[in-house]
Each structure stands twice: as C-alpha cells, then as structure tokens.
Amino acid sequence: MTRGRYREFCQCDNPAMTRGRYREFCQCDNPAMTRGRYRGFYQCDFDIAGQYDTMIPDAECLKIVHEILSALELGDFHIKVNDRRILDGMFAVCGVPDDKFRTICSTVDKLDKMLWEDVKKEMVVEKGLSEEAADQIGAYVSMQGGMDLAERLLQDPKMSQSKQACAGLSDIKLLFSYLQLFQVTDKVVFDLSLARGLDYYTGVIYEAVLTQAGVAPVSNDTQNGSEERVSVGSVAGGGRYDGLVGMFDPKGRKVPCVGVSIGIERIFSIMEQKAEASAEKVRTTEVQVMVVSAQKNLLEERLRLVTELWNAGVKAEMMYKKNPKLLSQLHHCEESGIPLVAILGEQELKDGVVKLRVVATREEVDVPRDDVISEIRRRTSQA
Amino acid sequence: MTRGRYREFCQCDNPAMTRGRYREFCQCDNPAMTRGRYRGFYQCDFDIAGQYDTMIPDAECLKIVHEILSALELGDFHIKVNDRRILDGMFAVCGVPDDKFRTICSTVDKLDKMLWEDVKKEMVVEKGLSEEAADQIGAYVSMQGGMDLAERLLQDPKMSQSKQACAGLSDIKLLFSYLQLFQVTDKVVFDLSLARGLDYYTGVIYEAVLTQAGVAPVSNDTQNGSEERVSVGSVAGGGRYDGLVGMFDPKGRKVPCVGVSIGIERIFSIMEQKAEASAEKVRTTEVQVMVVSAQKNLLEERLRLVTELWNAGVKAEMMYKKNPKLLSQLHHCEESGIPLVAILGEQELKDGVVKLRVVATREEVDVPRDDVISEIRRRTSQA
Numbered sequence: 001m002t003r004g005r006y007r008e009f010c011q012c013d014n015p016a017m018t019r020g021r022y023r024e025f026c027q028c029d030n031p032a033m034t035r036g037r038y039r040g041f042y043q044c045d046f047d048i049a050g051q052y053d054t055m056i057p058d059a060e061c062l063k064i065v066h067e068i069l070s071a072l073e074l075g076d077f078h079i080k081v082n083d084r085r086i087l088d089g090m091f092a093v094c095g096v097p098d099d100k101f102r103t104i105c106s107t108v109d110k111l112d113k114m115l116w117e118d119v120k121k122e123m124v125v126e127k128g129l130s131e132e133a134a135d136q137i138g139a140y141v142s143m144q145g146g147m148d149l150a151e152r153l154l155q156d157p158k159m160s161q162s163k164q165a166c167a168g169l170s171d172i173k174l175l176f177s178y179l180q181l182f183q184v185t186d187k188v189v190f191d192l193s194l195a196r197g198l199d200y201y202t203g204v205i206y207e208a209v210l211t212q213a214g215v216a217p218v219s220n221d222t223q224n225g226s227e228e229r230v231s232v233g234s235v236a237g238g239g240r241y242d243g244l245v246g247m248f249d250p251k252g253r254k255v256p257c258v259g260v261s262i263g264i265e266r267i268f269s270i271m272e273q274k275a276e277a278s279a280e281k282v283r284t285t286e287v288q289v290m291v292v293s294a295q296k297n298l299l300e301e302r303l304r305l306v307t308e309l310w311n312a313g314v315k316a317e318m319m320y321k322k323n324p325k326l327l328s329q330l331h332h333c334e335e336s337g338i339p340l341v342a343i344l345g346e347q348e349l350k351d352g353v354v355k356l357r358v359v360a361t362r363e364e365v366d367v368p369r370d371d372v373i374s375e376i377r378r379r380t381s382q383a
Numbered sequence: 384m385t386r387g388r389y390r391e392f393c394q395c396d397n398p399a400m401t402r403g404r405y406r407e408f409c410q411c412d413n414p415a416m417t418r419g420r421y422r423g424f425y426q427c428d429f430d431i432a433g434q435y436d437t438m439i440p441d442a443e444c445l446k447i448v449h450e451i452l453s454a455l456e457l458g459d460f461h462i463k464v465n466d467r468r469i470l471d472g473m474f475a476v477c478g479v480p481d482d483k484f485r486t487i488c489s490t491v492d493k494l495d496k497m498l499w500e501d502v503k504k505e506m507v508v509e510k511g512l513s514e515e516a517a518d519q520i521g522a523y524v525s526m527q528g529g530m531d532l533a534e535r536l537l538q539d540p541k542m543s544q545s546k547q548a549c550a551g552l553s554d555i556k557l558l559f560s561y562l563q564l565f566q567v568t569d570k571v572v573f574d575l576s577l578a579r580g581l582d583y584y585t586g587v588i589y590e591a592v593l594t595q596a597g598v599a600p601v602s603n604d605t606q607n608g609s610e611e612r613v614s615v616g617s618v619a620g621g622g623r624y625d626g627l628v629g630m631f632d633p634k635g636r637k638v639p640c641v642g643v644s645i646g647i648e649r650i651f652s653i654m655e656q657k658a659e660a661s662a663e664k665v666r667t668t669e670v671q672v673m674v675v676s677a678q679k680n681l682l683e684e685r686l687r688l689v690t691e692l693w694n695a696g697v698k699a700e701m702m703y704k705k706n707p708k709l710l711s712q713l714h715h716c717e718e719s720g721i722p723l724v725a726i727l728g729e730q731e732l733k734d735g736v737v738k739l740r741v742v743a744t745r746e747e748v749d750v751p752r753d754d755v756i757s758e759i760r761r762r763t764s765q766a
Contacts, residue, residue, distance in 0.1 A: 052703035056682075060703075067693070181686035183694070299439075303564035310450070311566070320435035320443075 047259030049245065055171055058204045058240060059178035061260045065208050065236050066184040068262060074270055075212025077235070078187050082194040083172055084201045084239070086153075089165025090192065093158045094136035096129060102199070103127050108141060109195035112209075112234075116142070141193040147176035149190050168203070175204065196237060203240035206260055210235055210270070235270075236262045283337040288380045290338045291318040292329035294345030294355075299323070301344045305354065305372075309342075312373045314380075316342075333359045340376060430642030432628065438554055441587045441623060442561035444643045448591050448619050449567040451645060457653055460618070461570050462591040465577040466555060467584045467622070469536075472548025473575065476541045477519040479512060485582070486510050491524060492578035495592075495617075499525070524576040530559035532573050551586070558587065579620060586623030589643055593618055593653065618653075619645045666720040671763045673721045674701040675712035677728030677738075682706070684727045688737065688755075692725075695756045697763075699725075716742045723759060 046064055048057035062079060069077045087108070091101050107122050114122075116138055123129040123137070140159075143149060150172040153159045160166060172190055179185045196205045210233070238260030245255035291306045293299070299322045309316035317338070319329055326343075333341050343355035343364075353366040356375060367375045429447055431440035445462060452460045470491070474484050490505050497505075499521055506512040506520070523542075526532060533555040536542045543549060555573055562568050579588045593616070621643030628638035674689045676682070682705045692699035700721065702712055709726075716724050726738035726747075736749040739758060750758045 048703070050703075053705045056703040056705075063690075063693070178686060181683055182690050299436075300564055303561060307446075307565050310446070320431070320433075320439040322436045322439075 042265055044262040044264045045259060046262070047257055049255050049257045051256055055174045055178055055204075058171075058258045059175055059182060061238060061258055062175075062179060062188055062206065063182040063184055065206065065260055065262070066182075066187055069187075069208060069210075069235070072267065072271070074210055074235070074267065074274075077208055077210045077212075078189050079206055079208045079236075080189050080191040080194040081172065081175070081204060081206055082191055083168035083204050085164040085168035085203065086172070086192065087195060089162030089168065090137065090140050090159065093162050093165070094140070095133040096137070100127065100129065104129060104137070105195050106197050108137070108193060109197045111141060111193045111195075143192045144189050146185060146188075146190055147173055150176070171204065196239060198239075200241045200244045201239040202242045204258065205239035206237060207234050208236035209233065233266070234263065235267055236260055285317075285336050285338065286315050287317045287336070287338045288315045289317075289340040289342050289376050290329065290333050291316055291342045291344065292326060292333075293324070294326050294343055294348070296323040298344055298346075298349075301349065305342060305344060309373065309376070314373060314376055330357075330359075340379060342372065342376070425648055427645040427647045428642060429645070430640055432638050432640045434639055438557045438561055438587075441554075441641050442558055442565060444621060444641055445558075445562060445571060445589065446565040446567055448589065448643055448645070449565075449570055452570075452591060452593075452618065455650065455654070457593055457618070457650065457657075459594045460591055461572050461594060462567075462589060462619075463572050463574040463577040464555065464558070464587060464589055465574055466551035466587050468547040468551035468586065469555070469575065470578060472545030472551065473520065473523050473542065476545050476548070477523070478516040479520070483510065483512065487512060487520070488578050489580050491520070491576060492580045494524060494576045494578075526575045527572050529568060529571075529573055530556050533559070554587065579622060581622075583624045583627045584622040585625045587641065588622035589620060590617050591619035592616065616649070617646065618650055619643055668700075668719050668721065669698050670700045670719070670721045671698045672700075672723040672725050672759050673712065673716050674699055674725045674727065675709060675716075676707070677709050677726055677731070679706045681727050681729075681732075684732060688725060688727060692756065692759070697756060697759055713740075713742075723762060725755065725759070 046061065048060065050057075062081070065079055087105060088101060091104060092098075096104050104123060104127060107119055107127065110122070111119055120131075120134045120138060123134045124131050136158075143153075145152075150169045154166060154169045154173075159169070176185065176188075176190070179188055194205060194207055196207065238258070240256070240258040242254060242256040245257055246252055249255070289309065291302050291309070293302050302318050306316050306318045319332070330341060332338070337359075339359055341357040341359060343357055345355070348355050348366070351366065352369050354369055354372045355364055356367050356372070356379075357364045358379075429444065431443065433440075445464070448462055470488060471484060474487060475481075479487050487506060487510060490502055490510065493505070494502055503514075503517045503521060506517045507514050519541075526536075528535075533552045537549060537552045537556075542552070559568065559571075559573070562571055577588060577590055579590065621641070623639070623641040625637060625639040628640055629635055632638070672692065674685050674692070676685050685701050689699050689701045702715070713724060715721070720742075722742055724740040724742060726740055728738070731738050731749070734749065735752050737752055737755045738747055739750050739755070739762075740747045741762075
C-alpha cells in the first residue's frame with residue numbers, strides 16, 4: 001500500500017534496491033547502503049487500536065516517539081504534526097478543485113525535498129492549478145508553530161470557513177494540551193507543510209526528523225542548497241487511520257487506529273555512521289566477558305569457569321575450540337566489542353587467580369578466583 | 384521437512400489442526416487446544432553453526448535447554464540424549480537390512496507412545512523384520528544411563544563391531560565429560576530408545592521431557608498405562624545436522640550445525656494449565672502500576688502522574704478515556720494482572736497524596752505525592 005510513496009526517493013539503478021519500500025533507505029552516496037546490506041525491510045511499529053477519547057492515544061504515540069529518539073541519543077530532532085482534515089480544509093479554502101486534492105497533497109509532500117518555487121511550478125505547470133490557489137497554499141504551508149498557531153488559524157477568516165479544518169485545528173489544540181502534560185512540546189511542531197502521501201490517514205499525521213548537523217544529510221537533493229533546512233531525513237512517521245482496518249472486515253466494522261513506525265534500519269545506519277565517525281565499535285553482542293585460555297589443554301578450566309559465570313547470570317562466552325590461540329580469542333573480543341576478558345593460564349591456576357583484562361584499555365589485573373564474579377559484576381555495572 | 388513427523392501424533396478431525404506441525408500440540412482432550420487458540424506454530428530455536436571441536440557446541444545446547452527448563456519452573460524434567468550413529472550401528476549389528484534402517488528407526492521412535500510389544504509387532508508384522516533382530520533391538524533400546532553406559536557399550540561384543548556405533552559412543556562419553564563441567568548431568572540421560580524421526584540428523588540427538596506428575600499428561604495413548612513412564616511429552620528437541628545446510632549451498636560447502644528447538648507453545652499451554660490449577664493469573668503485560676481516577680475531570684492529573692512515572696522508568700498505564708469508571712479501571716488491573724494501582728481522587732489531590740492499592744490484597748495506603756515513585760519501586764522490586 002505504501003510502496004509507491006518511497007519509490008520517488010531514489011533514482012539509482014541498484015536492482016537490489018527496487019524491491020519493496022527499501023528505496024527510502026537507498027541513499028546512493030551512502031556506502032553502508034551500497035554494500036548490499038539491509039536488503040530486507042524492517043520497521044518497528046507502535047499502534048493503538050480502539051474507540052477512545054479524542055487525542056489521548058494520539059498524544060501517547062508522540063510521547064513514545066519522543067522517548068525513543070531521546071533514549072537513542074541520535075542528536076537533536078523534532079516531530080512535525082499536522083492533520084489530514086486541516087490539509088483538506090486548506091485545499092478547499094484555497095480553491096483547489098475536489099478532484100485535485102490528492103495530487104496537490106502529494107506535491108506538498110515534496111516540500112521537505114524541494115524548494116517552494118519548484119513545488120509551486122509542479123502544482124501550476126504539471127497539475128494545472130491556478131497560480132492564485134498555489135500562492136494561497138504557499139502562504140499556509142510556510143507556517144509552523146504550536147498551540148498558538150492552531151488558535152490563530154481557528155480565527156483565520158479563510159481557514160475558519162472550512163468545518164473540516166476547524167475540527168482538525170481544535171484537535172491539534174487539544175493534542176498540544178496533552179503534549180504539555182507529557183512534557184514533550186519542546187520537540188513537537190505543528191507544521192502545515194507536513195502532508196505524508198498515504199491516503200489512508202484520516203486525522204493527525206506525524207513525522208519525526210533528525211536535525212543535528214554533524215550527521216551526513218541523507219537527502220540526495222543537492223539543487224536545494226538551503227542551509228536553514230538541515231535535516232537528515234525522516235526516522236519515524238505515522239498518524240491516525242480510522243478507516244483502514246474496517247476495509248478488511250467483512251462486516252465493515254470500524255476500528256479506529258493511530259500509530260507510528262520507527263525506521264529502525266535508517267536509525268541503525270545513522271548509529272553506525274556515528275560510531276564509525278567516532279571510531280567506536282558497535283556492539284553486536286551483549287556478552288560481558290569472554291573466558292579465554294593462555295595455553296593449551298585448558299578447555300576443562302574454561303568450561304568450569306564459564307559454567308560458574310553462566311550460573312551466576314553473567315553473560316559469558318568462550319570459543320568452541322579445544323586449544324584456541326590467545327591472540328585469536330583476544331581479537332574476537334575486540335571485533336565484537338566484548339568489554340572484559342577472563343584469562344586462564346597455568347600461572348593463574350597455580351596462583352588461584354583469574355587475569356581480568358579490560359579490552360578497551362588492555363589493562364590487566366589478577367583477581368582471586370573466588371572474587372571473579374563480584375569483580376565482573378562491579379565492572380560491568382559501571383559501564 | 385519435519386511436517387510428516389508430527390502428523391502421527393494426532394488423530395483428531397479438527398481442520399484447524401491439520402496445517403503444519405501444529406498437530407504435535409493438538410491433544411484433543413486438552414481444552415486449551417480446542418478453543419482454537421495457537422493456530423499458528425511457533426518454536427524458539429537455538430543453533431550453533433560452524434566447524435568447531437567435537438561435542439563442545441553439542442554440550443552447550445544441552446546446558447541451554449537445562450537452563451531454560453530450570454528457569455521456567457515447569458516441574459521436573461529430563462533430557463534424553465542419543466546419537467544417530469549409535470542407532471544405525473545398533474541396527475546393523477542386530478541384523479536389520481540396510482534398506483530398513485529408516486523405517487525401523489521410525490518405529491523405535493514410537494516407544495515413548497507405545498509399549499514395546501506393540502513396537503515389536505509393528506517391526507515384525509508390518510515391516511517384515513525377523514523376530515530375532517527385533518528382540519536384539521529390544522534389549523538395547525531398554526538401556527538408559529550416563530557415561531558408564533557408553534563405556535559399557537564400547538566393550539559390548541556386538542555393539543563394538545560397528546565402527547559407526549563406536550564413534551557415536553566415544554562422542555557420548557566426551558559429551559558427558561563436558562556436561563559434568565556444565566553441572567547438568569543430573570538431568571541428562573543417555574537413552575538408546577531415543578530415535579527422533581528426522582532424517583537430517585547426523586550425530587547427537589536430544590529430547591527434553593517434563594516428568595512431573597501433577598500436570599495432566601498430554602499423551603493421548605491410554606492403552607499404555609505404564610505408571611513408571613509418567614511423561615507430559617516433549618518440550619524441546621534437536622540434534623546435530625551436519626549435512627542439511629550444505630544441501631542448499633550451490634557449491635555444496637558443508638556447514639556443520641547443532642541446535643535445539645524449544646516448544647514454546649506447548650510450554651505456554653503447560654504454564655497456563657498450571658496457573659489455572661492454582662487459580663493464579665497469567666500476566667499478559669509487564670505494567671507495574673495503573674494510574675486511575677476516582678472521579679470525573681481528572682484526566683489531566685492522570686496524564687501528569689503517568690508522565691512522571693514514565694519519565695522515571697516505571698512501567699505505567701492509564702485508560703484512554705476522559706472519565707473512565709473507577710470500577711472498570713480496577714477490573715482491568717485484576718484482569719491483566721497489574722499488581723499496583725495509583726488512585727487519584729479529589730480528596731487525594733487536596734491532601735497531596737496518591738492512594739496506592741495492592742490489587743492482590745486490595746490493601747490501600749496513602750503515599751505523599753513526592754514519595755510515590757520510590758514507594759512503587761520499593762513494592763515492585765519486592766515482587
């Protein structure tokens with residue numbers, strides 16, 4: 001259903017990229033993407049289905065996106081909010097003919113990739129809209145704000161003529177009152193240019209955008225060049241879709257829904273970019289400690305220690321080899337970001353100790369065998 | 384590939400049950416299964432792929448099954464272990480013709496559901512095996528033990544004639560030496576009757592079985608009646624399959640694998656049975672506290688408190704209604720097993736407190752508003 005939308009984001013010839021919605025993620029100057037990874041498509045969705053009171057679940061979705069993007073520490077972000085009814089009402093009062101709502105809406109949706117002049121040109125030249133109507137739309141879609149903007153537009157002589165727009169604006173006001181209680185208004189912007197191309201949205205729509213400089217922009221539109229709009233692209237989006245589920249019910253029962261999709265692959269790619277830039281290793285495992293042997297014939301000792309660690313709930317690993325080389329064991333820790341190494345050698349066994357090695361600093365310390373679990377716990381709880 | 388195997392476990396006519404491997408779980412006197420739940424099929428797999436030293440990954444699979452089944456507290460269990468090479472060697476030395484190995488093996492596999500007399504009858508009457516061969520098999524498949532049994536069979540005049548069997552028996556010995564270090568030999572039994580019908584196994588095979596009485600047996604074989612064999616059926620199984628992955632590689636490269644599947648649906652069903660028997664509620668959510676209002680017009684207060692709780696990392700929930708009834712809010716907590724309720728009413732707001740209610744005991748206590756997070760943390764960390 002959503003496949004069409006993403007196609008336009010990528011003009012590359014990589015055949016692997018033409019399957020499914022993956023094109024959004026295909027930024028051809030992004031080497032991580034051309035290495036052929038991520039050929040499948042994953043996103044992480046959160047939806048609330050059911051008949052509830054206005055804007056309460058809608059606000060919770062925004063709270064959740066705020067929480068996720070804050071916790072991931074991807075840098076600054078904002079979440080744009082609009083309402084399908086405000087868009088439709090706006091088109092009506094600006095004089096867009098009914099049968100052109102959809103196509104004009106999809107042109108508005110390109111404002112995050114194109115300058116207004118080009119968007120206007122597409123409306124007028126390609127889609128046959130009057131210049132006057134286009135200019136009126138242009139005035140509205142440049143507006144951004146919060147509850148105050150919704151209040152102002154409810155008083156707007158033109159906008160207030162549309163019942164639909166007024167319903168949407170009242171709901172945006174209510175939404176912002178809940179967002180204040182949720183303490184997330186610092187990141188949420190009511191943005192009239194947010195259109196989202198999907199037909200199934202019936203009310204509020206969202207889009208979360210990372211705004212931090214520092215991270216390479218993923219938009220491949222270079223002719224834009226406007227420096228105010230530093231955006232690394234959308235990392236989450238969603239909205240209310242009250243009609244969609246009912247379409248699939250033979251009895252046509254309505255199931256109102258609101259939800260949001262987190263673009264986890266794009267987020268992973270950004271996290272990897274950041275990690276590469278800072279020369280940090282991305283952890284691919286939760287293993288806290290690797291049990292290694294310094295000489296041959298210590299498999300039993302390794303098995304004994306790894307069992308103790310496992311039984312104590314420590315995440316531990318060892319190589320499935322009888323006599324692995326010390327260097328290859330240490331190399332594995334560095335490769336996969338395992339922070340600690342527990343080294344067993346003949347000397348350590350004689351002394352009744354385990355040599356704990358911190359992978360990052362290569363610092364080594366002998367710990368009495370009986371204290372090794374508490375010492376590993378102490379060190380991993382600090383990290 | 385494995386579909387065929389499970390079919391024989393169920394003779395019911397429920398069409399929903401005929402899709403896929405679900406039949407293993409279709410125990411028609413089990414009401415949980417006939418309510419039409421679990422129409423899909425889930426299992427939880429753990430596999431180790433790659434060329435490693437003999438029996439080290441094989442032993443870790445058993446350690447993991449032991450850990451999982453112990454942690455789930457489903458009651459007593461044991462894990463049967465055998466080796467495909469021991470089975471094949473045994474068939475050879477007992478005089479089973481080469482072309483009958485497979486079919487005789489699948490008959491042996493029925494020993495957990497049928498008496499030996501019936502198994503023997505199937506071998507001799509249906510499958511044309513000599514009675515002498517069948518009796519020799521019968522003597523072997525009644526054997527159970529540990530490392531000692533493997534040692535004994537290596538000295539067995541007949542068994543030791545088979546190179547294959549000896550290779551399997553030596554590996555079982557090695558496996559048990561690792562299992563001793565992993566501290567799991569209390570639950571692992573070397574059982575020569577374990578066959579597992581799947582052709583792709585090439586080495587060690589496993590099957591974990593719950594043995595606790597108290598839980599209704601899921602075997603629908605009532606003619607067995609032997610009381611020593613109280614088993615509630617298999618909850619995990621697996622083995623080594625060194626040839627399977629290579630079959631799908633165009634270049635035929637071998638990828639040795641060993642793995643185990645945990646039958647999570649069967650386990651869930653057993654857990655639900657146990658919970659029903661003890662009148663306990665099965666938690667369907669991790670929510671620690673529900674924020675509820677005692678009167679109307681307290682939505683904002685609920686939103687404020689739930690935000691504080693969320694921001695403090697407490698798992699909290701509230702109803703998406705402006706004015707939900709107190710009773711329906713409390714009922715929801717009881718239904719879904721939420722242990723605590725934070726009640727906001729006009730009196731509580733006036734007094735600067737939150738009323739904390741323990742769902743299980745219905746005990747209520749007023750907590751100063753500023754202490755509510757620490758009090759909730761204190762109470763949920765005890766649980």
